[in-house]
Amino acid sequence: MTATALVLMMTLPGLALFYGGLVRSKNILSILMQCFAIAGIASILWVFVGYSIAFDEGNPYFGGFGKAFFNGISESTLAGDIPESLFAMFQMTFAIITPALIIGGFAERTKFSAVVLFSSLWLILVYAPITHWVWGGGWLQQMGLLDFAGGTVVHITAGVAALVAAIVIGPRKSFGKSSTTPHNLTMTVTGTGMLWVGWFGFNGGSALAANGDASMAMLVTHISAATGAITWMSYEWIKFGKPTALGTVTGMVAGLGTITPASGFVGPAGALVIGFIAGIVCFNAVTIIKQKWKIDDSLDVFPVHGVGGIIGTLMAGIFASTELGIFSGQGFAEGISSISEQLKIQTIGVIATFVYTAIVTYLLLKIVGMITGLRVDKDEETQGLDIIDHEERGYDM
Numbered sequence: 001m002t003a004t005a006l007v008l009m010m011t012l013p014g015l016a017l018f019y020g021g022l023v024r025s026k027n028i029l030s031i032l033m034q035c036f037a038i039a040g041i042a043s044i045l046w047v048f049v050g051y052s053i054a055f056d057e058g059n060p061y062f063g064g065f066g067k068a069f070f071n072g073i074s075e076s077t078l079a080g081d082i083p084e085s086l087f088a089m090f091q092m093t094f095a096i097i098t099p100a101l102i103i104g105g106f107a108e109r110t111k112f113s114a115v116v117l118f119s120s121l122w123l124i125l126v127y128a129p130i131t132h133w134v135w136g137g138g139w140l141q142q143m144g145l146l147d148f149a150g151g152t153v154v155h156i157t158a159g160v161a162a163l164v165a166a167i168v169i170g171p172r173k174s175f176g177k178s179s180t181t182p183h184n185l186t187m188t189v190t191g192t193g194m195l196w197v198g199w200f201g202f203n204g205g206s207a208l209a210a211n212g213d214a215s216m217a218m219l220v221t222h223i224s225a226a227t228g229a230i231t232w233m234s235y236e237w238i239k240f241g242k243p244t245a246l247g248t249v250t251g252m253v254a255g256l257g258t259i260t261p262a263s264g265f266v267g268p269a270g271a272l273v274i275g276f277i278a279g280i281v282c283f284n285a286v287t288i289i290k291q292k293w294k295i296d297d298s299l300d301v302f303p304v305h306g307v308g309g310i311i312g313t314l315m316a317g318i319f320a321s322t323e324l325g326i327f328s329g330q331g332f333a334e335g336i337s338s339i340s341e342q343l344k345i346q347t348i349g350v351i352a353t354f355v356y357t358a359i360v361t362y363l364l365l366k367i368v369g370m371i372t373g374l375r376v377d378k379d380e381e382t383q384g385l386d387i388i389d390h391e392e393r394g395y396d397m
Helices: 002-022 025-055 084-105 112-135 139-143 151-169 185-207 212-240 245-262 268-292 301-319 339-371 378-383 385-390
Strands: none
Touching: 002 025, 002 084, 002 185, 025 084, 025 112, 025 385, 084 112, 084 151, 084 301, 112 139, 112 151, 112 339, 112 385, 139 339, 151 245, 151 301, 151 339, 185 212, 185 245, 212 245, 212 268, 245 268, 245 301, 268 301, 301 339, 378 385
């Protein structure tokens, strides 16, 4: 119950404030509104059909509809050792934050109506089926994929969807031409602090018990977050001469996202390595995406969450090994005896999640574009989404 509350706090207000501070002041309410709207819509859709698609038996690729409207869930029904009502609610908070992460990829230019429709369809057709693959008895779980708390389910899906959306919708008109600097880094740092604390529920709670697995997941989560933050800060300091608050908190989020799939399988020393790799690789991924590829992933969703999720999922296949001395973890999936065998399964999981998410996200964006249109026009973008979409201002001074 505590973990569930912590994960909801990650979206509201954690992610909302983290993203809100990163956009310009004329778009602050639009980001907050999108996070709140997605929280409500995702919750309702999870009750209607999302939970059933993810966790009803169905087939290896898509759950059934036997649990639609939470059919059969009562005070006495269990999911493992905990009440199924609690398990369904815990999983609901994951279904809330994942589409909320995506909005960072197309912030400051996308219609609110398009965000609502896309997020709704994406939850049902991307998030819920992949959750079934990995956690609901689907084909990747049967194969032995290690994903403790959402490297594939949450971070790769959100990162890839954000990247595809940024490409399809196109860059902000000011991208590469004028300043798009964050308007309130104090807000961003505050939101990031909430994410750090909330992540203990995200990863620790995924043990579904108050036990050694949960405790170790919390420990390695903290170690990776701290290492990612200090690595990014130090790398930035060496490369540009000054460490920044934005870089430090971004490195922390990269460390958190990267440890997520591995958190229940690796040990403290492995977490140090994972956090260090996250800080270096995700830092350079931001540069590649924005400066080399010229893709306006506004709030760096793919280079931080997508790349982090990929790294973490692969690293779980290495540092779960019990034969690495001080870097050993808790062991591979049942029936798996070597790093190469586990790493092969992890790679299949990464590729399958990446490809499916990219294709379906692209198709959904095209469909939504035909129904509502995807982005506001240039004059409306200049005026800001707060006024255009909501007839409100975040600041009136």
